[in-house]
Amino acid sequence: MSHLDEKLQIAEDINLTFDLTAKPNTSDLKAHEDRAVIANLRADLVLPNNKILTVDIDFNATSGYHNTTMMIMDDFGVEMLAAGFETKYGKEYADKIRQTWANKELPSDPRKPTYLLVQKPINENKMPSVFAVCGRKDHINTSPLAIV
Incomplete structure (x- = not known):
């Protein structure tokens, strides 16, 4: 942690570290007048073999994550998303979300x-x-396919 880092605990199990170093915006993204826009997230994933896989998620306009509005990371989130889809778009789409979450894409995955x-x-x-x-x-040269 550098002297320009600031820590904030927003809940007992959620800690944020802000790097306050000024950096230029090299993305194609623009902030809203009254709200920041997420350009990039870095996540350390704990794999089933207890190793860490680091993933940079780039939300820049030229990336596959442009216009991302939600990131769902657990069973509760999936059920909330599926319930919303079921209400707005129908059970068929909600079930597809549930099924995708509950299964490997390919048996060899x-x-x-x-x-x-x-x-x-x-x-x-x-x-x-x-x-x-x-x-x-x-993970190389594979784009996730839209499930709905």
Whole structure:
């Protein structure tokens, strides 16, 4: 932690560290007038073999995560997302979300998805895209497929 880092505990089990070093915005993203916009998240994932996999999630306009509105990381979140989809779009789509979360994409994959990303639709007449991420063996040159 440098002298420009600031820590904040927002709940007993949620700690944030802010790096207050000034950096230029090299992304294509623009902040809202009254709200910041997430450009990048770095996550250390604890794998089933107890090793750590570090993932940088880039929300820049040219990345596959552009327009991401939600990141779902556990069974409760998946059920909340599925309930919302069921109410708004129907049981078929909600069940597809539940099924994707509960299963490996391919039987040879080392694990089930680690998280789901929900992308807001570009057109209000379309459905959001939902991506199951980080359950595959090969992370190189593989884009997650939209499950809905």
